[in-house]
Amino acid sequence: MQLPRDDTHHPRAEAFRAFIRDAGFPCVGAKSALSKGQMRVLVARDITSAWDDMRIYPALMAFAARYRQRPDLFQSFAVIFEGPGDLDEEGFERHLWDRVQSLADKDAWLGHPWDERVAREPDNPHFSLSFAGEAFFVVGLHSNASRPARRFSSPALVFNLHAQFEQLREAGRYEKLRSSILQRDEVLAGSVNPMLARHGETSEARQYSGRVVGEEWRCPFRPRGTNAGGADVR
Template identity: 90%
Template sequence: MQLPRDDTNHPQAEAFRAFIRDAGFPCVGAKSALTKGQMRVLVARDITSAWDDMRIYPALMAFAARYRRQPDLFQSFAVVFEGPSDLDEEGFERHLWNRVQSLADKDAWLGHPWDGRVAPEPDSPHFSLSFAGEAFFVVGLHPNASRPARRFSSPALVFNLHAQFEQLREAGRYEKLRSSILQRDEALAGSVNPMLARHGELSEARQYSGRVVDEAWRCPFRPRATDTTASGTA
């Protein structure tokens, strides 16, 4: 695997930071991460290709390790892809899950345990992704997103730590922060995001791409096999 490189001054990274800083951008958590210097940005080539997966995965592992050493609030890891810019919402969703699946397969191959605080089954209301033993919620952005808050100039995946949501809940700050984000998002879009739900109510997998999906939608993610299924005794 390639070691993580510093993409701080890459034009795509600068464009992404400017997008987050914009006054209308609703996620105050992302703004805080940026202000605190705790938003890591990696620039990759193409979301439809596995070309940079071997760069993305070690950078994600390094991010998780840094968080465990210093679990400060408002840390995010963003992968900004240079293209393509012409994906529709279904196409972006498909490639988002392809990239996530590739990263999860590498995590499984290295033997990292699934974070026990969340479920690996994508249809579970307690589902989250897990990399290097840390649970993550993913926010997808791309040029043709229907929600303005998800409409960035190129595809991007932002990995947010599940543990930070729990920290906010324990500190009594979660509901206030969530309410602020929802109000700002409604002001920007003119409507409430119909896909939002609290962890434990519905599978968060439905929210990752930003596309509005109905009850018939099924997440394409394949969780790693358990010991039972791997042995063929299921």
């Protein structure tokens, strides 16, 4: 595996930071991560290819390890792909899950257990992805996203730690932060995001790509390995 490199000054990394800093961007958590210098950015070649998966995975492991050493609030790991720039919503969703599946297969091959606080079955309301033993929620962005908050010039996957949502709940800050993000997103888009739900109400897998999906939608992800996950205590 290749060791993570510093993509801080890559043009696409700079464009992504500018996107987050824009006054209209609704996620105040991402803004906090950026302002605190706690948003790690890796630039990869192509979301439709496994070319850079062996760079992304060790960088994701390193991010999880740093969080364990210093579990400060508002940390994110973003993978920005150089292309392609013309994916429709279904195409982006398909390739998002291809990349996620590839990373999860590597995690299982290395013997990392699934985070016991979450379920590993994608149709379970307590589902989350797990890498290096830490649960993650993924936010996908691309140029043809129907929601403006997900509409970035390049395909991107942002990995957010579930443990941080627990920290916010314990501090009594979660509901206020969530309400602020929802209000800002409604102002930006002109409507409430129909896919949003609290963890435990419905599988969060339905939210990853940003595409509006119906009850008939089935997540293509298949967990690997023998370590079964439990239910998230949230």
